[in-house]
Amino acid sequence: xxTTVEKVDVTVSTPVQPPQIDPAALLPEREPFQVLGTxxxxxxxxxxxRTLYWDVVRGRRYNLxxxxxxxxxxxxxxxxxxxxxxxxxxxARALSPQDWLFPTYRDTLAAIVRGVDPVEAxxxxxxxxxxxxxxxxxxxxxxxxxxxxxxxxxxGLARAARLKGEDTVALAMVGDGGTSxxxxxxxxxxxxxxxxxxxxxxxxxxxxxxxxLAKQSAALALADKAVGFGLPGRLVDGNDVVAVHQVLAEAVxxxxxxxxxxxxxxxxxxxxxHTNSDDDSRYRDPSEVERWRGHxxxxxxxxxxxxxxVLDDADVEGAARSADDxxxxxxxxxxxxxxxxPMTLFSHVFANKTPQLSEQEAMVRAELQAQAExxxxx
Amino acid sequence: MAQVLNAALRDALREDxxxxxxxxxxxxxxxxxxxxxxxxxxxxSDRCADTPLAEAGILGTAVGMAMNGLxxxxxxxxxxxxxxxxxxxxxxxxxxxxxTKGRIQLPITIRIPxxxxxxxxxxxxxxxxxxxxxxxxxxxxxxxxxxxxxGLLRASIASDDPVIFLEPKRLYWSKAQWxxxxxxxxxxxxxxxxxxxxxSATLITYGPSLQVCMExxxxxxxxxxxxxxxxxxxxxxFDDETVSAAxxxxxxxxxxxxxxxxxxPGAEIAARxxxxxxxxxxxxxxxxxxxxxxxxxxxLESHHLPSVDRILDxxxxxxxxxxTSDGESC
Ligand SMILES: Cc1ncc(C[n+]2csc(CCOP(=O)(O)OP(=O)(O)O)c2C)c(N)n1
Numbered sequence: 001x002x003t004t005v006e007k008v009d010v011t012v013s014t015p016v017q018p019p020q021i022d023p024a025a026l027l028p029e030r031e032p033f034q035v036l037g038t039x040x041x042x043x044x045x046x047x048x049x050r051t052l053y054w055d056v057v058r059g060r061r062y063n064l065x066x067x068x069x070x071x072x073x074x075x076x077x078x079x080x081x082x083x084x085x086x087x088x089x090x091x092a093r094a095l096s097p098q099d100w101l102f103p104t105y106r107d108t109l110a111a112i113v114r115g116v117d118p119v120e121a122x123x124x125x126x127x128x129x130x131x132x133x134x135x136x137x138x139x140x141x142x143x144x145x146x147x148x149x150x151x152x153x154x155x156g157l158a159r160a161a162r163l164k165g166e167d168t169v170a171l172a173m174v175g176d177g178g179t180s181x182x183x184x185x186x187x188x189x190x191x192x193x194x195x196x197x198x199x200x201x202x203x204x205x206x207x208x209x210x211x212x213l214a215k216q217s218a219a220l221a222l223a224d225k226a227v228g229f230g231l232p233g234r235l236v237d238g239n240d241v242v243a244v245h246q247v248l249a250e251a252v253x254x255x256x257x258x259x260x261x262x263x264x265x266x267x268x269x270x271x272x273x274h275t276n277s278d279d280d281s282r283y284r285d286p287s288e289v290e291r292w293r294g295h296x297x298x299x300x301x302x303x304x305x306x307x308x309x310v311l312d313d314a315d316v317e318g319a320a321r322s323a324d325d326x327x328x329x330x331x332x333x334x335x336x337x338x339x340x341x342p343m344t345l346f347s348h349v350f351a352n353k354t355p356q357l358s359e360q361e362a363m364v365r366a367e368l369q370a371q372a373e374x375x376x377x378x
Numbered sequence: 379m380a381q382v383l384n385a386a387l388r389d390a391l392r393e394d395x396x397x398x399x400x401x402x403x404x405x406x407x408x409x410x411x412x413x414x415x416x417x418x419x420x421x422x423s424d425r426c427a428d429t430p431l432a433e434a435g436i437l438g439t440a441v442g443m444a445m446n447g448l449x450x451x452x453x454x455x456x457x458x459x460x461x462x463x464x465x466x467x468x469x470x471x472x473x474x475x476x477x478t479k480g481r482i483q484l485p486i487t488i489r490i491p492x493x494x495x496x497x498x499x500x501x502x503x504x505x506x507x508x509x510x511x512x513x514x515x516x517x518x519x520x521x522x523x524x525x526x527x528x529g530l531l532r533a534s535i536a537s538d539d540p541v542i543f544l545e546p547k548r549l550y551w552s553k554a555q556w557x558x559x560x561x562x563x564x565x566x567x568x569x570x571x572x573x574x575x576x577x578s579a580t581l582i583t584y585g586p587s588l589q590v591c592m593e594x595x596x597x598x599x600x601x602x603x604x605x606x607x608x609x610x611x612x613x614x615x616f617d618d619e620t621v622s623a624a625x626x627x628x629x630x631x632x633x634x635x636x637x638x639x640x641x642x643p644g645a646e647i648a649a650r651x652x653x654x655x656x657x658x659x660x661x662x663x664x665x666x667x668x669x670x671x672x673x674x675x676x677x678l679e680s681h682h683l684p685s686v687d688r689i690l691d692x693x694x695x696x697x698x699x700x701x702t703s704d705g706e707s708c
Contacts, residue, residue, distance in 0.1 A: 076499055077498075077499055124499055124500060125499065127499060127676035128678075129675050130499075130672075130675055145499070145500060145501040146461070147431060180435070181432050181462060182462060208402070209403045209407065210405075210407035211405075211428050211430075216431065339677065342681045345674055346669075346671065349670070354670075357670055364669075364681055
């Protein structure tokens with residue numbers, strides 16, 4: 001029996017080729033990548049090592065200063081990155097001027113290393129406005145509080161750059177907890193499918209407020225998740241600033257040259273509570289924190305650079321003094337920030353104010369005037 | 379109020395093995411506001427469970443649990459962190475009973491720390507009741523007193539329908555005159571309460587604004603106004619009877635809430651009153667609401683939230699006699 005099949009002319013559009021990659025090649029090494037204290041440390045430019053050192057020392061000082069301001073009630077809140085300075089510094093230093101950084105609420109230090117004025121970076125923590133700095137001035141996106149929601153933005157910005165023929169890369173930061181949000185998965189998947197020039201940096205500091213990693217994810221490593229989306233994962237010692245810098249710089253250059261996105265997991269530890277108003281004794285053992293202090297990113301770097309002969313006592317003192325000056329300047333300028341003008345409440349809701357908003361503006365202006373008159377009669 | 383909510387959850391867990399709590403940091407930490415303090419220790423980490431950090435996952439999982447006979451109580455850590463779960467809420471939680479012609483019911487309580495006034499940074503102070511009220515299939519309640527915090531939470535957990543339970547953050551730290559012996563009767567969801575009787579005008583409010591309205595009523599006495607204060611307690615279902623009766627008594631009404639005024643709850647309330655009480659009204663119904671702006675930074679929030687002065691201004695605008703020129707300002 002024969003069947004005649006009518007020949008139909010089917011014009012198939014260009015088939016989409018699934019990436020021809022061996023999944024094993026996408027998986028990270030099981031041991032976090034390290035540079036300091038290994039043979040890899042030789043041959044790195046001294047200038048870069050010194051820059052990174054100055055950055056982490058200043059970063060630590062910044063964390064101490066901001067935490068102090070929060071304790072004194074001069075900041076509404078401060079989520080410290082003490083213990084995570086290496087990740088913060090490396091994220092900023094791995095980028096070129098044309099690149100973009102997408103930080104979370106915790107990543108003010110990365111923004112500062114990228115050039116943002118610390119007083120402006122702390123505006124949201126001070127509570128005088130939601131966002132202090134000009135995102136376009138240093139190509140640092142607004143700090144983001146709703147978790148993981150900035151990640152798709154990074155993908156979109158990077159995609160737009162590609163479409164416009166720019167060689168911009170976006171580096172997007174997220175915490176270990178944030179990787180559980182749907183937005184994380186959607187962003188990583190989009191980036192992989194669109195081959196967008198994005199680098200995702202997961203700072204695995206072991207806790208999402210009180211929830212330890214084991215209750216967050218059953219994956220062996222968060223970087224392992226990359227393989228399922230078809231992009232490479234890298235695992236790095238997050239307290240080794242040189243290692244984080246190297247892994248991120250590689251990923252950034254790969255993305256810049258059309259190699260697509262990378263998911264980097266930096267293994268680190270949050271030394272301070274979640275914010276100054278969190279009581280971490282409820283969910284973790286202080287001895288664990290002490291153990292991690294022994295692997296402090298600032299100490300690890302200083303020790304290695306001394307061993308390598310890159311750093312001497314004078315350098316260490318110089319860095320400490322400059323960090324003190326930096327903190328004093330921050331404190332001074334922070335204390336002299338003018339109170340926000342209530343009329344700004346109405347300035348930036350729309351490009352063109354609605355009539356209803358103008359009415360409310362008039363109401364608040366009248367209230368302020370009445371208040372001022374009352375005050376002047378006292 | 380925090381300890382009262384904690385007691386309500388504890389009693390619900392004790393009385394009904396189907397009750398399960400879940401959310402971010404609700405276990406070991408006891409929640410960032412400590413509402414679930416001690417519950418994981420007492421009832422185990424299955425019945426008061428820390429989840430991964432994913433609101434859509436939390437609420438979506440609660441749907442499945444409810445389909446299989448449990449009564450989930452989920453905590454959204456802050457008002458604006460409930461938004462990732464909006465899809466589950468609107469597309470499933472709110473309409474499951476309807477879609478399945480009543481075969482599936484979802485007795486889920488969604489606890490949300492609600493509103494501003496605590497000096498928190500952005501995304502920690504939204505008033506989101508309007509979104510929930512506008513979604514048919516959800517109950518929306520908001521206690522303003524300790525007794526109601528207990529009663530409404532117990533009633534919400536006992537309800538066979540999903541309930542959005544808004545907890546005014548500002549009241550968390552208010553000291554409770556509370557002892558296990560003083561546990562009040564559980565009020566049914568959907569009844570408003572008159573908190574103060576008066577004749578000059580009725581203030582209609584709920585949640586964190588009740589306190590402000592009570593202060594305004596105290597102040598108003600100096601002007602010779604006796605203000606009635608009505609606490610809605612429940613936005614859905616809405617207690618038309620009690621509200622209409624109160625407005626008919628005074629003939630004048632001001633609706634007070636801290637969520638944005640435009641297309642806000644006050645618009646619905648004013649319209650309902652107008653429909654039912656038009657011939658009893660001596661003046662238009664006014665609203666004192668949050669400004670129509672994204673929730674402002676903490677240093678400016680006092681300009682956004684309804685104040686005693688703004689409420690008294692509104693009351694003053696209502697006190698005109700028909701035929702006098704003052705009426706034009708309404
Ligand atoms: C969508 C959303 N849900 C909940 C929160 C409340 N919240 C703020 S920080 C945090 C923990 C975040 O942990 P992780 O992502 O690991 O970052 P880390 O704070 O450790 O840097 C939570 C639950 C939030 N900001 N956004």
